[in-house]
C-alpha cells in the first residue's frame with residue numbers, strides 16, 4: 402500500500418470516527434411518517450422518531466424536524482432518560498397545536514409538548530412552536546385548565562437556542578427541576594391582552610442563563626418561582642408584558658426559597674411592571690440576593706416594585722403573622738421613562754421588613770420630564786440618592 406493510499410485510508414477512518422462520535426445519528430420525522438401538511442396529526446410519527454432517537458446508542462442523536470413544513474401535534478410527551486449522552490432536537494419547521502380547543506385530544510392536559518428526564522437536551526434551530534391559544538383565551542378558562550406550550554422537566558444541562566414560540570394557551574416555556582440551562586436567542590410572542598401567557602417560567606431549578614432574547618406577551622416575560630437559585634438574565638427585550646418577576650411566592654402559607662437572581666441589561670418597553678418581587682401575605686421562607694442592574698425603561702408602568710403582602714381573591718384566609726423574607730436586593734442603573742408618578746413602590750410587611758435594599762443610580766422620568774418618585778412601607782436600605790429615597794428607608798440611611 403502506497404503512502405498516499407495509507408493517508409487516504411487514515412483520513413477516511415478519522416472522518417468516520419469523527420462523524421460517528423460527534424454527529425451521531427439523525428432521525429428525521431418525515432422518515433417516520435410525519436406528513437408536515439399542517440392538517441394530519443403527526444404525533445405518532447414524532448413519538449416513533451423520538452423512540453429511535455432516544456433509544457439510539459450514539460453519543461449525540463438528533464431528531465430532525467425539517468423546515469418548509471408544518472407539523473400538527475396533539476399533547477405529546479418526550480420521555481427520557483435516553484441511551485445516548487445527549488439529544489438534539491433540530492427544529493427548523495413549524496409545529497402547530499390543534500387549531501381550536503374542540504380539536505384537542507385532551508384540552509385539560511397541563512402541557513402540550515413536554516420533555517422529561519432528558520439529559521443534555523439541546524433544542525436548536527430557526528423553527529417555531531405555535532400554540533394557537535386564542536380559543537383557550539377567549540372562553541376565560543382557569544389557568545389550571547390551559548396547557549403550557551413547552552414544558553421541560555428534570556432535564557439537566559439543557560440548551561434552547563434560536564427557536565420562536567408564539568400564542569401559547571398559557572405559559573410559553575416552563576423549566577422545572579432542571580440544573581444548568583442556557584437559553585439564548587429565542588423569540589416569544591403573544592398578544593398583549595392574552596391571559597397568563599408568561600414567556601419563561603422557572604421553578605425548582607438552579608444555574609440557569611437566559612440571554613439575548615425578545616419576549617412580548619400578555620403576562621410576565623420571565624417569572625422565577627419557588628426552589629430556584631443562580632438565575633442570570635441578560636439582554637432581554639421585554640414588552641409588552643408584565644416584566645421580569647420573582648414570584649409570586651408563598652401562596653397559602655407555603656414556604657418559598659429563591660436566591661441569587663441577577664438581571665442585567667434588560668429593556669422594559671411599555672410593560673406593566675419592570676423589576677418585580679411579589680410574595681403572598683402569610684408565606685414563609687425567603688427571596689434574597691437579587692439584583693437588577695443597567696435596566697432601560699420605555700414608558701414602564703411600575704419600573705421597580707416589591708409587594709411583600711400580596712393578597713388576592715381565593716386566598717383571603719392567609720394569616721397575617723408571617724411573610725416571605727426579602728433581603729439583599731439591589732437596583733442599580735435604571736434609565737428611561739415611566740407613566741407612573743411613583744416609579745418605585747416598595748410595599749413591605751410590618752412583620753419582616755424588606756432588608757438590605759440598595760437603590761443607586763436611578764434616573765427615571767415622567768413624560769413631562771419630571772423626576773419620578775418612590776413610595777415605601779417597612780423597608781430598610783441605603784441609597785446614594787437622598788432626594789429620591791427621602792422618607793423611604795425605615796432606618797433613614799441615605800448617604
Ligand SMILES: *[C@@H]1O[C@H](CO)[C@@H](O)[C@H](O)[C@H]1NC(C)=O
Nearest residue numbers: 445448449450451452453456
Ligand atoms: C417506544 O419504545 C418503547 C420501548 O422501547 C415501546 O414500549 C413503545 O411502545 C414505543 N412506542 C412507540 C409509539 O413506538
Ligand SMILES: *[C@@H]1O[C@H](CO)[C@@H](O)[C@H](O)[C@H]1NC(C)=O
Nearest residue numbers: 540541542543544545546715
Ligand atoms: C377555577 O378554579 C377554581 C378553583 O379550582 C374554581 O373554584 C372555579 O370555579 C374555576 N373557574 C372556572 C371558570 O372554571
Ligand SMILES: *[C@@H]1O[C@H](CO)[C@@H](O)[C@H](O)[C@H]1NC(C)=O
Nearest residue numbers: 486520521522556557558581
Ligand atoms: C452536565 O454537564 C456537566 C459538565 O458539562 C457534566 O459533568 C454532567 O455530568 C452533566 N450532567 C448530566 C446529567 O448530563
Ligand SMILES: *[C@@H]1O[C@H](CO)[C@@H](O)[C@H](O)[C@H]1NC(C)=O
Nearest residue numbers: 607608609610631632633663
Ligand atoms: C451568574 O452571574 C454570576 C455573577 O455575575 C456568576 O458568578 C455566576 O456564575 C453566573 N451563573 C450562571 C448560571 O451563569
Ligand SMILES: *[C@@H]1O[C@H](CO)[C@@H](O)[C@H](O)[C@H]1NC(C)=O
Nearest residue numbers: 605627628629655656657658
Ligand atoms: C419551595 O421550595 C423549597 C425548596 O426547594 C421546598 O422546601 C418547599 O417545600 C417548596 N414549597 C412549595 C410550596 O412547594
Ligand SMILES: *[C@@H]1O[C@H](CO)[C@@H](O)[C@H](O)[C@H]1NC(C)=O
Nearest residue numbers: 638640641668669670671699
Ligand atoms: C418599543 O415598543 C414599541 C411599540 O411596540 C416599538 O415601536 C419600539 O420600537 C420599541 N422600542 C425599542 C427600543 O425596542
Ligand SMILES: *[C@@H]1O[C@H](CO)[C@@H](O)[C@H](O)[C@H]1NC(C)=O
Nearest residue numbers: 630659660661687689690729
Ligand atoms: C446570599 O449571598 C451571600 C454572599 O453574597 C451568601 O453568603 C449567602 O449564602 C447567599 N444567600 C442565599 C440564600 O443564597
Ligand SMILES: *[C@@H]1O[C@H](CO)[C@@H](O)[C@H](O)[C@H]1NC(C)=O
Nearest residue numbers: 664665666694695696733734
Ligand atoms: C452597568 O453599567 C455600568 C456603566 O456602564 C458598568 O460599569 C457596569 O459594569 C454594568 N454592570 C453590569 C452588571 O453589566
Ligand SMILES: *[C@@H]1O[C@H](CO)[C@@H](O)[C@H](O)[C@H]1NC(C)=O
Nearest residue numbers: 710711712746748749776778
Ligand atoms: C400595600 O399592600 C397592602 C396590603 O396588600 C395594600 O393594602 C396597600 O394598598 C399597598 N400599598 C401600596 C402603596 O401599594
Ligand SMILES: *[C@@H]1O[C@H](CO)[C@@H](O)[C@H](O)[C@H]1NC(C)=O
Nearest residue numbers: 756757758781782783796798
Ligand atoms: C440601614 O440599613 C442598611 C441595610 O439595610 C444598612 O446598610 C445601613 O447601615 C443602615 N443605616 C443605619 C443608619 O442604620
